Amino acid sequence: MKSKIFCDNTAALMAAVREGAEGATIEIAAGVFELEATLELKARMTLKGAGIGKTILTHVAGWKPSTKSLPDPEMRLDGLDTDAYLIRLKRDTAGITISDMTLLGPQLHGAIFAWFPTSLHLHHLRIKETLWSGLRTFGMQKAKIHDCEFVDAGGRWDSGQPGVKGGITGGGIFAIWMSDCEIYDNRFVRTRTGPAQEFYGIKVRQGTRCRVHHNTIETNFSMEFPFENDEDNEIDHNVCHGTISIPKYAGGVVPKSGRTFHIHHNWMKDSYALEFVRNGVEIDHNLFDFDVKQDHGNLISAFGNVAAKGPASFHNNLVSNPGRGVIWINEVFNNLEIRNNHIVTRTTTTPRTEGLFGFNPGSDFTSIAIKDNLVECQGLARPLLRAPESYAAIVENNKLTNVSDAKKLTNAKANRPVGLENPLAFRCGAHEEFTVSGWKVRPTKK
Structure with a gap:
């Protein structure tokens, strides 16, 4: 029979975690619990508070780990201070649940550290004010993270020296080797401003078969999946105030399934919306909804120098007010399909005059297709393409309004x-808080 322990003071809580058996349920009363050291949970333990804002776990004033090890080594455990977290999961444990409390760690590297956990369940948590990352994991499998709030939960810590930034940015969730996990109905919020307060909502170094959906992410970088080979990840029905970054050297390996990322039914609000390149990507049925005053980015941007073979597909998206353009790829990128999108440009603050699509002149333009799109330039006319070599691309059956280079395009008609x-219609954000209907977005009626 599983044991149940009730704690109403810090000493009792620390003793319950230290002495409790695997599978024990530890219930924590309402109140503030100031820890002197990391709580280390055993397999199948449940740590349950009285509710967000009611049970608050934080640290005593004297517990102030050194930031000398920050930024942590990211991909290595060596040199990482796992004692600088409120909670640590015992290595290679399964079935741990943490819920219904606030984790406050303004002096700590993070709130929760987990190495190689299976079936971790985090829900109804507020993780607030951590120096590096709210949740920091290695080798997480089959986790569910939902109904949590990440408030100023990581980023660039205070170096203690005037004018010296804290270095590489952390994340609300920062996971290394994450597989078969689901992250949904969470809210990521940055309330403080300045470079030192930047943090990623979700940062993952290699994701496999993961789904990130129905989150509201109000940070400068919403998600980052950089550098490693990724496989069958789904990013959908989120509200993203910042960039989704998925770059990989030469685009990365395309798995047997043919897909690395499927990015669909998101409401994207920053003109620097997606960072490329990545092979095996499908981007569809999103609303890219940008402010004409915030025209700093290309919707898809890529800054590499090594050729990528693709493929990628960008289709059935609504694009309002692209800043510099819709797609700009510095490196050679082939096998790109751009179809059935509706793109509306309006005169931006700068104003932007670049072509909407910019490709490396060395690309195989016989493998790049721009077809069946509706493109309307309201106000200032803009060209469809930037480089002269791009006119060798397959451009057909597009309806173009006020596009300045229309006469240079073959754009043959087709019966399609x-x-x-x-029509584009979906709900997005934490608990489907917004309803997208075409170009319009409104709070969802409950």
Whole structure:
């Protein structure tokens, strides 16, 4: 029979975690619990508070780990201070649940550290004010993280020296080797401003078969999946105030499934929306909804120098007010399909005059298709393409309004629908808080 322990003071809590058996449920009363050292949970333990804002776990004033080990080594455990977290999961444990409390760690590297956990369940947590990352994991499998709030939960810590930034940015969730996990109905919020307060909502170094959906992410970088080979990840129905970054050297390996990322049904609000390149990507049925005053980015940007073979597909998206352009890829990128999108440009603050699509002149333009799109330039006319070599691309059956280079395009007509194949309609954000209906977004009526 599983044991149940109730704690109403810090000493009792620390003793319960230290002495409790695997599988024990530890219930924590309402109140503030100031820890002197990391709580280390055993397999199948449940740590349950009285509710967010009611049970608060934090640290005593004297517990102030050195930031000398920050930024941590990211991909290595050596040199990482796992004692600088409120809670640590015992290595290679399964079935741990943490819920219904606030974890406050303004002097600590993070709130929760987990190495090689299986079936971790985190829900109804507020993780607030951590120096590096709110949740820091290695080798996480089959986790569920939902109904949590990450408030100023990581980033660039205070170096203690005037004018010296804290270095590489952390994340609300920072996971290394994450597989078969689901992250949903969470909110990531940055309330403090300045470079030192930047943090990623979700940062993952190699994701496999993971789904990130129905989150509201109000940070400068919403998600980052950089550098490693990724496989069958789904990013959908999120509200992203910042960039989703998925770059990989030469685009990365395409798995047997043919897909690394499927990015769909998101409301994207920053003109620097997606960072490339990545092979095996499908981007569809999103609303890219940008402010004409914030015209700093290309919707898709890529800054590398090594050729990528693709493929990638960008289709059935609504794009409002692209800043510099819709797609700009510095390196050679082949096998790109751009179809059935509706793109509306308006005169931006700068104003931007670049072509909407910019490709490396060395690309195989016979493998790049721009077809069946509806493109309207309201106000200032803009060209469709930037480089002269791009006119060798397959450009057909697009409806172009006020596009300045239209006469240079073959753009042969075809018996196919132009623009979205079906109206765009979906709900997104934490608990589907917003409803997208075409170009319009409104709070969802409950």
